[in-house]
Amino acid sequence: MDNTLEDKQRKYMNPYLAGFLLGLTIIFAFYFTGRGLGASGAVKSVVVATVDAVAHDHAMNSEFYAPYASKEESPLRAWLVFEVIGVMIGALISGILAGRLKLKIEHSPKITSKTRLLMATLGGILFGVGSQLGRGCTSGAALSGMATLSTAGFLSMIGIFGTGYVFAYFFRKFWI
């Protein structure tokens, strides 16, 4: 391990300490609001608000958009939207403190930046579809779901990571 890599690793928090603090954050969220963390729900709010703004009638005719678009207030006035704005602020503060702020496309030396961007888009699309079908993503369905010991949370975790392991072999050249 060369010095630069060591420096980089030192700037990361101990994973067990990070996990403990994240656990406390989850307890805090449930104790105050009765609900846990999330991420994909905020993007869903943005999608619903966009569709509603561009084609209101279309949104009202859809069983997917209508429950959110039909409300008096904007779909963006949602708990998860504020929470994700917080995530942005928190990540930015951490990035500044660690000196990690840098425009960059991170990828394995075996693939090009273009391939990486293509894969990131495709992965994002799959996550978008999967999070809607599975009622939440890694944070809302799996992590917060496991914290409350919900059966659904454990099945989401098994679904996400189990499938990741099943397909890891086929995508190894993109990562290692």
Next chain:
Amino acid sequence: MGPLIPNEIIDVNWNFLIALIVGIGFGFILERAGFSSSRKLAGVFYGYDFVVLRVFFTAAVTAAIGLYYFSYFEWIDLSIIYINPLYLKSNLIGGAIMGLGFIIGGFCPGTGVCAAMIGKIDAMVFLGGIFIGIFIFGETYELLWQKIHMDTFLGAPLVFDSLGITSGLFILGLTAAALLAFYVTAKIVKKVKPVDY
């Protein structure tokens, strides 16, 4: 007794401010732990970096122990917190689609947000992909997804009830499984060829 806002001990107007504070903590910890690097995250699937498993498992165990102690001391009423509903088919199929998205895209939505904020262009593109994915899902909902989305609804069961054991025994088992996983993965990391990222 908590949860404070649903029990009207704190005014509901605080809800969004608390959401913001929770988010700041969440984002800071994720970035601090290295979740803003897709190659660090992907390490969990190839055995060269288990930060995802360590943080994720520690957080889940800490939160579960904490919430059940809070309940034991009657500080929180667990019967009115949000419990994820179980729709067996969509839960597993949705999870599988996300798992494929994870190994291809390298992020999940929360980590993607963190990485985009510190300048990872691949993460910004990933977030754009999520937007497109949700839009595709919304536009094809009735045609392709609605039936399976609503199928096999089993209420909102708790995992220890599903397994027929007590909550305490389950949490003990989960903690033991976490410790075993930490031990085994620490051994694996030493054997796997290091990856420079």
